[in-house]
Every structure is written in structure tokens, then in C-alpha cells.
Amino acid sequence: MTPRHYLQFRDFSREELDTLFERTRWIKDKFKRYEAYHPLHDRTLVMIFEKASTRTRLSFEAGMQQLGGSAIYLNTRDSQLGRGEPVEDAAQVISRMSDVVMIRTFEQEIIERFASHSRVPVINGLTNEYHPCQILADIYTFIEQRGPIQGKTVAWVGDSNNVCNTWLQAAEVFDFNVHVSTPPGYEVEPERAGLYGTDHFEEFADPMDATRGADLVTTDVWTSMGFEAENEARCKAFADWQVDGEMMKAAKAEAVFMHCLPAHRGEEVSAEVIGGPQSVVWDEAENRLHVQKALLEFLLIGRVKS
Ligand code: CP
Ligand code: NVA
Numbered sequence: 001m002t003p004r005h006y007l008q009f010r011d012f013s014r015e016e017l018d019t020l021f022e023r024t025r026w027i028k029d030k031f032k033r034y035e036a037y038h039p040l041h042d043r044t045l046v047m048i049f050e051k052a053s054t055r056t057r058l059s060f061e062a063g064m065q066q067l068g069g070s071a072i073y074l075n076t077r078d079s080q081l082g083r084g085e086p087v088e089d090a091a092q093v094i095s096r097m098s099d100v101v102m103i104r105t106f107e108q109e110i111i112e113r114f115a116s117h118s119r120v121p122v123i124n125g126l127t128n129e130y131h132p133c134q135i136l137a138d139i140y141t142f143i144e145q146r147g148p149i150q151g152k153t154v155a156w157v158g159d160s161n162n163v164c165n166t167w168l169q170a171a172e173v174f175d176f177n178v179h180v181s182t183p184p185g186y187e188v189e190p191e192r193a194g195l196y197g198t199d200h201f202e203e204f205a206d207p208m209d210a211t212r213g214a215d216l217v218t219t220d221v222w223t224s225m226g227f228e229a230e231n232e233a234r235c236k237a238f239a240d241w242q243v244d245g246e247m248m249k250a251a252k253a254e255a256v257f258m259h260c261l262p263a264h265r266g267e268e269v270s271a272e273v274i275g276g277p278q279s280v281v282w283d284e285a286e287n288r289l290h291v292q293k294a295l296l297e298f299l300l301i302g303r304v305k306s
Helices: 014-032 055-066 087-094 108-116 132-146 162-174 207-211 228-237 245-250 281-300
Strands: 044-049 070-075 100-104 122-124 153-157 177-181 201-203 216-219 256-259
Touching: 014 132, 014 162, 014 281, 044 055, 055 070, 055 100, 055 281, 087 108, 100 108, 100 281, 108 122, 122 132, 132 162, 132 216, 132 256, 132 281, 153 162, 153 207, 162 177, 177 207, 207 245, 256 281
Parallel strands: 044 070, 044 100, 100 122, 153 177, 153 216, 177 201, 216 256
Antiparallel strands: none
16 A cells, blocks of 8 residues: 655645644643653654754654654664665665654655655655645644634745745645745746645745735745855845844734744844744744644544544
8 A cells, every 4th residue: 555645735635734733733732731642652753864953853753752652863974875775775675664754855856756665654854845844833833823824924035945835835725825035046936846826926026025914924044955055145145135123014013923943043034033022933843843743643543533
């Protein structure tokens, strides 16, 4: 039987995501009450990292342990993955020894090749193109704090990177709008973002115009992992794309600020905004844990009634 994977945001339907968020709420409440919940007893998650991580590693490892299972960390430096073993061979072997695999890698094509040779579910823990687990947490956080996201406006200021692409896919699934402002030369590529169309996003030359009237303002680093060689050019090109107090004022008064973290204060966001009253970045980071526990439950057990 072909396993179900989570490789990009739209791999789950709106209805499945609603169920996933219901389970997230249930799992989070139980965790906050210090009540044990061990449905994944004896199950093993393998986590493969070809790039650095704090939140993704910690939330998957802690989450798997909290669900009664265990997690094994592999990286390219000290496994055969870094010495040229074909990804298809690695997938065959790793998936015979584990129940679920999470991968953080470079091109989306790598994770797709791994998944097509895996006997167990594969989760995208970030690729150059997408970061679906992050946007699960972000949307869950918005709903938790402000209610349904359908019909709302999300302002994306900065690079049209993996996190931006995933917001754009999520907008199609949840029917909200994304106002994107990037410097010239860094615009959204709808095909790379895996979009069905262009109905759910609008591009703005001026970031102030993108944030005007938004319900949620968000950004990310100017230079993502894997693009370090472009850092100098990017810092120059993105200098006017910092989310600051003025931009937050242009958004709705009740707008929230999100950032997937790690953040560079003074670059893509001012210290005032990330540390300010509209910022929900710590709740957003925490929700990675809860939403990914619901994701692991969904992929390994299926639907569970709350
Ligand atoms: N947001 C996020 O994925 O953080 P890490 O790179 O620390 O995992
Ligand atoms: N866009 C960033 C996200 C880090 C969590 C990167 O890919 O480096």
C-alpha cells in the first residue's frame, strides 16, 4: 500500500486540515494539563537534516517522545547520505527500519524521490521550495488568536522563498488572500510555488501597500539556507523591505505579526515589531510542537475522534 506523505501544503484537503487542527487543539490541551497521551508507543521517527535546525528538530523529537515513540536524528555530515548514497537506496533502507521519516533538504525533487521509494510516510521539514509544517503552525496560531482565516489578508514582505510559497499554497486551500511585496528580481514564481492560479495573491511594489489593511503581517530572512553566496547582494536589494512600526501601523489595528524564526533584527524585521504587542512569534514557534504531533498521529494512525 502506498503511504500517505506530507510533502507540500496542498497534500491535505481543507477538510483534513480542519480535522488536523481539531486534533491539535485536543493534543495541546491534554499536554497543558500534564496528561499522558502515548498513541505512538514503539513507533520510530527518523529525522534527516541536510540543513541546520533548532525548532524543527526539537519539536519533532520532543513531540514524538511525548506521543510515546522515539526519534532518531541523522545528518549528512555523519551518515552515508553525505557520501553520495543514492536517495532511493537510503529511502528503501531507512523506511524498513522506521515508521515515519521527516526530511529537511535542498530541492523539493530530493524529498519527492525519497518519498516515492519509502514504505512509510515522509514529512517535509523544509526544502528550498516549501516549509509546510511551518504554515500549519502559523495558520493554527492565527485561528487560535483571531478565528477563521478564510477571507482574511496576509501581507508577506521580503523574499519569495519556501515559507512565502507555502503561504501562497495555503491561501488556495483556505481561501484567503496574500499581498506580497518583494524587491524587483525576487518576485513570486507561481509554478515553483506549485500554485493552481494567481487568484489568491496580489503583488505590490511598495511593502507599505502590501501591509495596508492586512490581518496578519509576516516576513522571513532575506537569505535562506542554501543561498548564502547571495547574501551581500540580497542585503542591498532587501534594505527597504524591513517590517517596521510604520508598516504595522498600515495594517489593521488587531493585525498580528508572525515570523517562522530564526529572525535577524534590523534586517527583515525591527526589534520593536518582533518584540512588540502584535508579535505572536513565541506562540507560533510553540505551536510547531502541537500541530506536528497531530500530523504524526494523522499519518500513523489516521483520523482519531477528539
Ligand atoms: N522555523 C524553523 O523551521 O526553524 P528551524 O530552522 O530552527 O527548524
Ligand atoms: N526561509 C528560511 C526558513 C528557515 C526556517 C530558510 O529556508 O532558511
